[in-house]
Amino acid sequence: MTLQNIPSRRHVIAACCALCVSGLALSPEAQAHGDKAHAAAGPVRKEQKPWGIAGEPRTARRTVTVAMGDDMRFRPDRIEVREGETVRLVIRNTGRVMHEFVLGTPEELAAHAEQMKKFPDMEHDEPYMAHVPPGQSGTIVWTFNRPGDFQFACLxxxxxxxGMVGALRVVAK
Known part of the structure; x- marks a missing residue:
């Protein structure tokens, strides 16, 4: 090894800083939730969840519109779908602050809500979530392929x- 091949202290520190910054960018705790709409980064990741899987927009035969407002309520606050049904959920924020609509089990939503209290700027973008700025709408297309009682909530x-929680029932075939 020649003297020219040995990195300077400045280069080592710069490389370490770059690694730390890139690591922070990947950690959920460091990502910003903010008041911006989340743009689709590419194809929807299809991952089976207890309440279903991301659906194809062309297969949605029904649209359910849900309003959410600063009174911390959803309207309607109960949704019923049939097992196997693909539904387009149009989520409208009628309030003056950012709200979100997240599908899940009661346990998962409660755990995620606790994480959001600890890390309020946490960013997350899953196909079963819609982050909706004031006065705007978001859309989720979901195939409810598992029966059961689930929830939707603003986390x-x-x-x-x-109390910004609603009930979701998937009725068995």
């Missing part, structure tokens, strides 16, 4: 705790 810190 922004304080909103879930204020």
């Amino acid at each position: 922004i810190a304080g909103h879930f705790q204020s």
Whole structure:
């Protein structure tokens, strides 16, 4: 090894800083939730969840519109679908602050809501979530291929705790 091949202390520190910054960019705790809409980064990741899987927009035969507002309520606050049904959920934010609509089991939503209290700027973007700025709408297309009782909620810190939760029933075939 020649003297020219030995990195300087400045280069080592710069490389370490770059690794730390890139590591922070990948950690959920460091990502910003903010008041911006989340843009689709590419194809929807299809991952089977207890309440279903991301659906294909062309197969949705029914649209359900849900309004959410600053009174920390969803309207309607109960949705019933049939097992195997692909539904387009249009989520409208009628309030003046950011809200979100997240599908899940009661246990998963409660755990995620606790994480959001600890890390309120956490960013997440899954096909079963819609982050909707004030006065705007978001869309989720979901295939409910597993029967059961689930929920939808706004997990922004304080909103879930204020009762911003709805019931979702998937009726067996």
